[in-house]
């Protein structure tokens with residue numbers, strides 16, 4: 022897929038959006054996407070950008086472009102998948118699935134960087150085990166996944182004029198694995214939407230979700246920040262962070278995100294960082310860590 026943000030390809034924005042529309046079957050795009058403003062705004066993004074917000078007032082601090090910066094969410098969607106699987110009773114929090122490093126389904130091969138062994142869902146979130154979630158997605162329909170993505174408001178802007186992509190239920194005919202692993206080009210949330218999703222998890226404030234579901238999401242994110250994919254965010258545990266990373270291929274390289282909240286005992290802040298070029302481990306985690314550990318949090 023064309024790297025929308027890199028500017029390394031001369032495909033025009035209009036042509037790109039047309040190609041995306043053809044690929045995804047459904048788009049929600051605000052009219053300002055044709056404006057010069059957006060091109061200028063995206064070109065001015067610091068690399069990589071970091072946003073944060075207080076849970077009290079919800080104001081987003083950081084580059085103005087939190088509302089326009091969107092992309093493949095990668096493994097951040099495992100949080101949505103976990104919610105759907107638990108709330109629908111499709112998998113219990115204690116059920117163990119095994120990761121041997123590779124798994125094949127209908128000719129499609131799924132990989133983890135290592136064999137993670139036997140994992141519960143919280144542990145699978147912590148190490149971001151794609152094989153656990155690819156297997157679990159076998160009992161989760163795309164339709165059901167998208168219902169839970171809607172519960173996290175990924176189908177709605179955070180304010181008028183936001184840029185993001187969300188598939189319509191009727192247009193999405195693929196297996197749920199690509200959605201669960203955040204690799205479907207039809208679904209590309211903005212940084213502002215991901216901050217709002219993280220706020221929902223920190224505050225446990227989606228009506229009807231069971232306490233057990235929140236417990237698994239929060240435990241998984243805490244595991245990620247202490248000994249999983251985000252363990253280099255705050256190695257000395259100064260801020261008591263819970264986090265989730267997401268990396269997705271993009272035009273021969275990778276794009277990535279990290280979202281999180283802290284302190285876990287009584288959450289006050291949420292944050293989101295995005296690398297337009299590089300994996301979570303190599304680019305977005307070191308950047309977010311520098312910001313988090315150098316800022317003086319009240």
Ligand SMILES: [Zn+2]
Nearest residue numbers: 120133137150
């Ligand atoms: Zn694995």
